[in-house]
Amino acid sequence: MAVWVEKDDCAGCETCVEACPLGAISMRDGLAIIDEKCNSCGACVESCSTGAIKSDAAAAKADTSQYRDVWIVAETRHGRVRPCTLELLGCGRGLANALDQRLCAVLAGKEVKGFAADMAEHGADVVYVMEDAGLEEGRTLPHARAITDAAREKKPAVVLFSATPFGRELAPRVSRRLGTGLTADCTELGIDGATKNLLQTRPAWGGNLMATIYSPDSRPQMSTVRPGVMKALPREPGRKADIVGLKVNLKAEDARLQVVELKKGLRKKVDLTEAKIIVSGGNGVGSKEGFKLLEELAAVLGAEVAGTRIAVEEGWITADRQVGQTGQSVCPDLYIACGISGAIQHRSGMAGAKTIVAINTDPNAPIFQIADIAVNADLFKVVPELIAALRARGDEC
Amino acid sequence: MYRDARLGVAELDVIVLVKQVPNTAEVKIDPRTGTLMREGVESIINPDDLHALEAGLRLRESHGGRVTAVSMGPPQAMDALREALGMGADAAVLLTDRAFAGADTLATSYTLGKCIRKLGRFDLVVAGHQAIDGDTAQIGPQVAEYLDVPQVIRATRLEVRDGELHAERTHEDGVEAVRCALPALVTVTREANKPRYPYIPRLMAAFDPNAPIKTWGPKDIGADERLIGLKGSPTQVQKTFTPKLEKKVEKLSGQPAEMARALVGRLKERRLA
Ligand SMILES: Cc1cc2nc3c(=O)[nH]c(=O)nc-3n(C[C@H](O)[C@H](O)[C@H](O)COP(=O)(O)OP(=O)(O)OC[C@H]3O[C@@H](n4cnc5c(N)ncnc54)[C@H](O)[C@@H]3O)c2cc1C
Ligand SMILES: Nc1ncnc2c1ncn2[C@@H]1O[C@H](COP(=O)(O)O)[C@@H](O)[C@H]1O
Numbered sequence: 001m002a003v004w005v006e007k008d009d010c011a012g013c014e015t016c017v018e019a020c021p022l023g024a025i026s027m028r029d030g031l032a033i034i035d036e037k038c039n040s041c042g043a044c045v046e047s048c049s050t051g052a053i054k055s056d057a058a059a060a061k062a063d064t065s066q067y068r069d070v071w072i073v074a075e076t077r078h079g080r081v082r083p084c085t086l087e088l089l090g091c092g093r094g095l096a097n098a099l100d101q102r103l104c105a106v107l108a109g110k111e112v113k114g115f116a117a118d119m120a121e122h123g124a125d126v127v128y129v130m131e132d133a134g135l136e137e138g139r140t141l142p143h144a145r146a147i148t149d150a151a152r153e154k155k156p157a158v159v160l161f162s163a164t165p166f167g168r169e170l171a172p173r174v175s176r177r178l179g180t181g182l183t184a185d186c187t188e189l190g191i192d193g194a195t196k197n198l199l200q201t202r203p204a205w206g207g208n209l210m211a212t213i214y215s216p217d218s219r220p221q222m223s224t225v226r227p228g229v230m231k232a233l234p235r236e237p238g239r240k241a242d243i244v245g246l247k248v249n250l251k252a253e254d255a256r257l258q259v260v261e262l263k264k265g266l267r268k269k270v271d272l273t274e275a276k277i278i279v280s281g282g283n284g285v286g287s288k289e290g291f292k293l294l295e296e297l298a299a300v301l302g303a304e305v306a307g308t309r310i311a312v313e314e315g316w317i318t319a320d321r322q323v324g325q326t327g328q329s330v331c332p333d334l335y336i337a338c339g340i341s342g343a344i345q346h347r348s349g350m351a352g353a354k355t356i357v358a359i360n361t362d363p364n365a366p367i368f369q370i371a372d373i374a375v376n377a378d379l380f381k382v383v384p385e386l387i388a389a390l391r392a393r394g395d396e397c
Numbered sequence: 398m399y400r401d402a403r404l405g406v407a408e409l410d411v412i413v414l415v416k417q418v419p420n421t422a423e424v425k426i427d428p429r430t431g432t433l434m435r436e437g438v439e440s441i442i443n444p445d446d447l448h449a450l451e452a453g454l455r456l457r458e459s460h461g462g463r464v465t466a467v468s469m470g471p472p473q474a475m476d477a478l479r480e481a482l483g484m485g486a487d488a489a490v491l492l493t494d495r496a497f498a499g500a501d502t503l504a505t506s507y508t509l510g511k512c513i514r515k516l517g518r519f520d521l522v523v524a525g526h527q528a529i530d531g532d533t534a535q536i537g538p539q540v541a542e543y544l545d546v547p548q549v550i551r552a553t554r555l556e557v558r559d560g561e562l563h564a565e566r567t568h569e570d571g572v573e574a575v576r577c578a579l580p581a582l583v584t585v586t587r588e589a590n591k592p593r594y595p596y597i598p599r600l601m602a603a604f605d606p607n608a609p610i611k612t613w614g615p616k617d618i619g620a621d622e623r624l625i626g627l628k629g630s631p632t633q634v635q636k637t638f639t640p641k642l643e644k645k646v647e648k649l650s651g652q653p654a655e656m657a658r659a660l661v662g663r664l665k666e667r668r669l670a
Contacts, residue, residue: 179630184535204531204532212635289624333669378653
């Protein structure tokens with residue numbers, strides 16, 4: 001909402017009802033309620049003696065000096081902290097140092113206290129722990145409530161989420177509730193030396209253009225951060241943090257979305273975002289048979305197989321293995337692109353790979369513009385030789 | 398939702414969010430300068446939004462009701478809405494005004510949210526998962542938050558039964574079946590369905606001045622001028638640049654077997670194999 005009532009702070013004095021020029025505020029159960037006639041004019045915000053009425057407009061002109069500390073929102077899946085959370089800590093550590101402020105990890109979940117030590121050993125100065133049976137993994141509404149409430153109370157300068165499916169679903173709700181800006185899928189974060197603003201760099205236009213974005217007047221400054229790009233710090237055993245429990249006040253409405261069933265078997269579990277090596281194929285692979293060859297190479301390298309949209313559309317690989325703008329964004333140490341032209345929609349999902357090998361018959365294929373090692377040849381000749389050479393090397397050891 | 402207790406039917410009011418975007422498939426990179434070549438690139442409906450329209454139309458077909466397409470954009474975004482009518486939407490609203498320009502996702506979600514409130518009742522808002530120019534995927538959840546309704550992101554199947562939304566969404570390690578009360582918001586990807594083509598007579602009719610397309614500005618939706626467009630956008634672009642292509646490409650040459658051996662050598666040096 002652009003203007004809303006913090007129910008807990010409302011004294012029920014009815015001043016706002018009279019202050020509203022549109023008659024958009026009424027009382028229910030002794031509390032003020034703003035209905036859709038509201039045009040966010042802000043008259044009620046000024047009239048309220050307890051500060052219970054908040055608006056986005058006020059947040060937009062935040063007194064930035066009141067906001068301190070860098071927060072990272074930890075993500076657990078299947079009862080484990082995800083590797084991208086440790087990357088966020090690594091990145092957040094650098095930002096906190098540049099600001100000379102604390103790095104705080106936010107752990108919200110059903111049972112997450114046990115991860116506090118991990119957070120500390122990977123760089124956190126403070127760990128905020130929020131536990132509640134309603135904070136199930138992957139549930140946006142309760143997590144949005146918990147994180148928003150905590151941020152309103154503690155006023156962090158920066159809040160970072162991982163740009164995982166869950167993070168990208170949760171962060172926008174938190175930003176909307178706080179009335180602050182949010183930058184999606186950042187690949188680089190830094191602090192402006194002069195203004196101390198967070199500089200958030202992200203790819204746009206399928207990775208062909210980079211944009212650096214900042215929020216000079218709104219706090220907290222929020223981003224989702226692409227997994228696989230930032231570096232986790234090595235574990236520092238015994239490193240300590242302040243562990244602070246925060247109250248969670250979930251409401252019945254936070255359980256509006258019910259998960260009925262998770263059909264795991266339907267899809268083979270592929271999480272390309274955490275793969276270290278990816279062997280990827282495109283139109284040049286030509287057939288499902290052709291992909292068998294790539295699977296063989298992947299098996300030798302301990303890699304995952306992926307591909308372009310064309311490979312998915314032709315049914316050579318499943319949709320969850322598509323890399324690119326409408327597929328997954330990956331960031332492996334090694335990406336071997338076989339028979340892939342390197343269209344911008346594909347590049348946007350893999351240009352961040354640390355080493356890119358391209359095998360393509362067309363010397364002018366755009367993929368060669370971003371490759372580290374260019375193999376201008378027929379993949380059906382090179383890949384079998386490559387498999388043989390890797391196997392031979394394996395035998396030597 | 399309109400309910401007819403006697404007939405046991407419930408009609409659905411569906412709002413579909415449609416964005417007009419440049420066809421990035423046609424955007425080429427200048428191989429010398431590494432910049433985008435945008436000249437003459439046509440505008441299209443954002444691909445995911447075609448699936449959102451299809452999802453909305455199918456719900457209307459099984460339940461009755463209305464599909465209203467809403468777009469915020471420059472006047473030429475009217476073409477996207479005409480196409481939506483051509484596909485079968487009942488009505489459309491184009492939010493266009495200079496004051497809307499320069500909006501980031503917070504200001505866009507406020508504007509779309511205000512418009513939906515102004516339209517009155519709705520049971521379901523359907524949006525595309527992400528737009529191909531901005532790639533943020535933030536508008537769906539932010540509009541859901543503004544409207545204070547639950548969201549199903551990346552829905553692949555949706556169905557309304559007994560006044561409840563039953564949906565499936567893709568998950569990193571499976572498909573999750575979820576259920577929630579209406580009203581709600583869903584975003585869809587191209588796994589959801591196969592969009593229909595516009596029906597030509599209907600598309601032609603959408604060019605008629607009496608076609609059911611409203612053009613609204615900030616006043617029409619009661620928007621606060623401080624919260625829309627550039628003014629209402631907390632994020633600002635400091636600079637844009639083309640990613641440095643400083644990588645030194647190493648070209649391997651020779652017979653396939655030689656190249657393969659050289660490649661294994663390089664991977665070994667980089668501790669990748
Ligand atoms: C909105 C939108 C979203 C999209 N999202 C994605 C996305 O997420 N991911 C994605 O990948 N694409 C996406 N695309 C599609 C994208 O534009 C390209 O069409 C696609 O990536 C091309 O796939 P390709 O490289 O496999 O095929 P092609 O472009 O056909 O390239 C095949 C290449 O293989 C080479 N080749 C052929 N035979 C051999 C051989 N024997 N040995 C070696 N090389 C050979 C050819 O020289 C050529 O360069 C999207 C498009 C749109 C419009
Ligand atoms: N200006 C707009 N007008 C209407 N719908 C929009 C607009 N911007 C975004 N959307 C909707 O939100 C979805 C996600 O967009 P984005 O968050 O920009 O990636 C799109 O697929 C549209 O359905």
